[in-house]
Amino acid sequence: MRRISLIILYLTMAIFLLAGCASGAGSSVGDEAENVVYCLDDEEESLEFEPYTDDGQNMEESIDGYLKAIIAGPKEAKHKRLLTENVTVQGCEVVNGNVTIDFSKEYHEMEKPREVLVRAGIVRSLMKVPHVKGVMFTVNGKPITDSKGQEIGAMTSDTFIENAGRQINTYSHASINLYYASEDGKHLKRESRAIYYSSSMPLEWAIVERLIDGPKVRGNHPTVPPNVQIVSVTNSDGICYVNLDSSFQANVLTVSPEATIYSIVNSLVEDCNVQSVQFSVNGESDVEFANGLSLKQPFTADMSLVVD
Structure with a gap:
């Protein structure tokens, strides 16, 4: 286990330069460059980013540099820091590419909309470092939890779903139940998730995307091929219209057609x-x-297909 020693920076121009936050106009999330560090807009309601130069010689140094830049805050006057002034980073550990960041107790004082943006900005920044697999947050050594008290665990850029082709910078939260195939491919198993998804994306779309991405729990199996593309998902008068491309029709997975159909139906009916x-x-x-x-x-919905 390697512990990165974090130096809490004073907000001066010299520190800004050490943090590696390159000069240049800030941009919106939809125009993201390869190496950027995230911040908030002037209203503290959405994510923005500024160019960043990663001078780290290895993964640990790169992570340290990104965190210093995040702590220092943005250079553009129109942007705001991700973290509130009273929140401090108490430590950071990297184990086999998995990053754990520990924050002070003031982290829990942030309003939920901002807290989601803080996580999205930090996670998406650090996931740009080669070989980083995921990022976990703790407060005084205890993992952060969702509204139901469940540990959120490791996060990646995919934790914060974006609708391809749209400029996304705000997120919503939902606790959902998804249904994936059992070992025999004929039944369904429930998998509870806490997800964060684009505010401009309907929850129904986010759920179908998660089903395409596949399960996270061992023993659960995919029901929708990963190459399936969503054409549209809309909700009208109690009916959810799910329009998928032709790769869905092929059903190349070794699960029953009913398992595929009702994994989507049961998930949407239960959560939406x-x-x-x-x-x-x-x-x-x-x-x-x-x-x-x-x-x-x-x-x-057909819950008779669901097994423990």
Whole structure:
């Protein structure tokens, strides 16, 4: 285990330069460059970033440099620091590419919307360091938890879902249940998650994306091929319309067609304000899924497929 010694920086120009925060106009998240350090906009309601030069000679030095830049804060007057002034970084450990950052107790005093942005900004900054696998936050040595008291654990850039093609810089939080396939591929198993997703993305879209990404819990298995692309996801009058590309129709996974369909349906019905799900492939609903399963009619939840 290697411990990075963090030096809390004074906010002077000399320290700014040592932090490696390069000069240049700040940009919005959607125009992100390869090496950047994140900060907040003037209203402290969304993420922005500024160019950053990583001078580290190894992973630990690079992480240390990014954290110093985050602590120092942005150079542009129109930007604000991620961390509030009273929050301090008490330590940082790196074990096999997994980073754990420990904060002072004042971390818990941040309002939830800002706290989510703080995590998103720090995690997305550090995930730019080669060989970093994930980032975990602790406060006085204890892992941070979600609204249900569950440990949030290691985070990556994918923890904070973005809708491709849109400029995203604010996040929402949801505690959801996702359904993945059991070992035999014929039943479903529940997997609880706390997710943070783009505020401009409907929760229904975020849920389908998570199902495509696959399970996190050992013993659960994917129900949707990872190459499936979302065309659209909308919610109207209690029906969620899920439009996927043609790779969904192929169903190349070794799970039953029913497991695939109801993993999506059960997840959406349980987590969102919908009663049924209407599938389509490239906009066409009068099509058949694997083994002749018609997608023409909406599907309602079937919890009889769920096993412990």
